[in-house]
Amino acid sequence: MFVRRKPNKRGTVSVQVIAKKRRLNKVLQSFGVGRTEAEIVRLEEKARQFIRERQGLSNELFEDEDELKLESFISSLSNNQLQVIGPELIFGRLYDKIGYGTIKEEMFRHLVITRLFNPGSKLKTIDYLYRYQGIYYSSDKIYRFLDTLCHRGKGGDNHHQKDTDIKTQVEQITFNHTFAVLKGKIKVVFYDMTTLYFESSDEDDLRKMGFSKDGKHQCPQIFLGLLVASGGNPIGYDIYEGNIFEGNTFIPILQAIEKKYDLGKPIVIADSGLLSKKNIEQLEKSGYTYILGARPKSEAETVKRQILALGLKDGENAIIRKDKKTRLIISMTDKRASKDAHNRRRGLERLRKKIQSGKLTKANINNKGYNKYLKMDGKISISIDMNKYEADALWDGIKGYLTNTKLQAKNVIANYANLWYIERAFRMNKTDLRIRPIYHRLRNRIDGHICICFTAYCIMLEAERMLKLYKAPISLIQAQEITKNMYQLSYQLPYSKKTTSKILNMDNEQQMLYDMVLRWTAKSTKTNCAKK
Numbered sequence: 001m002f003v004r005r006k007p008n009k010r011g012t013v014s015v016q017v018i019a020k021k022r023r024l025n026k027v028l029q030s031f032g033v034g035r036t037e038a039e040i041v042r043l044e045e046k047a048r049q050f051i052r053e054r055q056g057l058s059n060e061l062f063e064d065e066d067e068l069k070l071e072s073f074i075s076s077l078s079n080n081q082l083q084v085i086g087p088e089l090i091f092g093r094l095y096d097k098i099g100y101g102t103i104k105e106e107m108f109r110h111l112v113i114t115r116l117f118n119p120g121s122k123l124k125t126i127d128y129l130y131r132y133q134g135i136y137y138s139s140d141k142i143y144r145f146l147d148t149l150c151h152r153g154k155g156g157d158n159h160h161q162k163d164t165d166i167k168t169q170v171e172q173i174t175f176n177h178t179f180a181v182l183k184g185k186i187k188v189v190f191y192d193m194t195t196l197y198f199e200s201s202d203e204d205d206l207r208k209m210g211f212s213k214d215g216k217h218q219c220p221q222i223f224l225g226l227l228v229a230s231g232g233n234p235i236g237y238d239i240y241e242g243n244i245f246e247g248n249t250f251i252p253i254l255q256a257i258e259k260k261y262d263l264g265k266p267i268v269i270a271d272s273g274l275l276s277k278k279n280i281e282q283l284e285k286s287g288y289t290y291i292l293g294a295r296p297k298s299e300a301e302t303v304k305r306q307i308l309a310l311g312l313k314d315g316e317n318a319i320i321r322k323d324k325k326t327r328l329i330i331s332m333t334d335k336r337a338s339k340d341a342h343n344r345r346r347g348l349e350r351l352r353k354k355i356q357s358g359k360l361t362k363a364n365i366n367n368k369g370y371n372k373y374l375k376m377d378g379k380i381s382i383s384i385d386m387n388k389y390e391a392d393a394l395w396d397g398i399k400g401y402l403t404n405t406k407l408q409a410k411n412v413i414a415n416y417a418n419l420w421y422i423e424r425a426f427r428m429n430k431t432d433l434r435i436r437p438i439y440h441r442l443r444n445r446i447d448g449h450i451c452i453c454f455t456a457y458c459i460m461l462e463a464e465r466m467l468k469l470y471k472a473p474i475s476l477i478q479a480q481e482i483t484k485n486m487y488q489l490s491y492q493l494p495y496s497k498k499t500t501s502k503i504l505n506m507d508n509e510q511q512m513l514y515d516m517v518l519r520w521t522a523k524s525t526k527t528n529c530a531k532k
Helices: 037-055 061-074 086-098 107-117 122-133 139-149 166-181 246-261 276-286 301-309 335-356 369-373 386-395 411-417 420-432 444-470 477-484 509-532
Strands: 001-009 012-022 026-035 081-085 188-197 221-229 234-241 266-268 290-294 317-321 329-333 372-378 381-384 398-403 487-491 500-502
Touching: 001 037, 001 329, 012 411, 026 037, 026 301, 037 221, 037 290, 086 107, 086 166, 086 444, 086 509, 107 139, 107 444, 107 477, 139 444, 166 234, 188 420, 221 246, 221 420, 234 246, 234 444, 246 276, 246 290, 276 290, 276 386, 276 477, 301 317, 317 372, 317 411, 329 411, 335 369, 369 372, 369 386, 369 411, 398 411, 444 477, 444 509, 477 509
Parallel strands: 188 266, 266 290
Antiparallel strands: 001 012, 012 026, 081 487, 188 221, 221 234, 290 398, 317 329, 329 398, 372 381, 487 500
8 A cells, every 4th residue: 555646637636545456556545635735745644644554553663753754854944944023023014004015115114124123233234134034135235225215306405305205105104194093183293303413523414513412512413303293193304404403494394294294284382492583483474373392581581570470389380471472371390390409409510520620611601501600700710609509499390381372271281291202202213213323424325214213113103002002011112022032934844845934833922912913903904994
């Protein structure tokens, strides 16, 4: 008796047990039809078991033979057949759910997902993709791709981009997703800027020395301006020269995005760094309502006396009318007062140490930070003006908001408090996605790098929203770590020329995360189908 494979006209294979009788083959038993090599091998094992039972032979000899075959197969496996599949299973599905899967460029997908899983330089990205994904890109190919990712007009004008470039697609997809998440109602937008520094000492038209919020004053930098809606959902971004005044970026990006997406006139919220007479005039001229962080200590003397005369207690607020349209809202909290007092004491101690070390000169006497407490005694002696220090204590805990809205004071304060969404967006990009330092020199590559990080940030927000909705017992950072140990094995069976890939069994946390993503993306698909 022997096992035979019989090819069929439809391309399938029948597995049979054959016995020879008088030089003729007789079919003793058929075990079914296999379409794939794996199915055929399984049917052949059933056939061999049938033969052993008919011949009354012990299975032990055959079990030993099977174990040897199994050990031989396992020994043939190598590390390059094992791939980290978690980032694609989790973040790849979210990438598609948001809509980025419509971007017909696989390299962009790989660069974004790698940024979520293994943020680092492009050279590290090349190494990761080769080692763990079996994908090889040369550094030249990646840099050429970055050169074309964001097309710009002459002079770096970002608002004359071709409709087909990836950045334009990313921005449109992101806005559409934000619009859908907020159910078509974008009532409030938040704007802020941060500096991104470069590991280089050279300046050019974009990278300039300037005031660095990162504390890297010796490094060239650029400004990144970001506009988000409620919940930190991104709307758009742009980059600017590193020595520009940040207030000059506010109106242009707002007007460009309003025109591009027909955004309407949401309430605009920004911190005091963007507070200028010119910005306020342009906001009002363009028909915007706004809530801006104010500088109570920089107001006119009559207004300052009025503020201090309020005598506000913890949690109280008051309104000072600036003109017919504009109100200055003043609030007071003990928590902020404690923080202000602590910062003043630290500033005072730093000044005292510098005075003792002899490092302070006449050039240090200015209104920058806590240097305002310094004064000259005679021509050579520098000391601390304690009267100024004590006078500053009167302002501990006081915060101001300038607005032309008709919202109640408590609602103005509550809306402004949500500015932390954008601060959090910058923190996630700088820490989790390591958007800085930037190693690129050419503007298109810098813009491409930021576009990749922006897309990865949007996916992080989607993952976080999913974890929160399903009340997952893991954080976003833990979810990122979990994906690093989710593997796929690619192999060929001994009698097959076809490569098969199989996701290895997951632990409980990995399976929970994977199931959540499947439900989350399936939910999105059903919603989209229903809308159609």
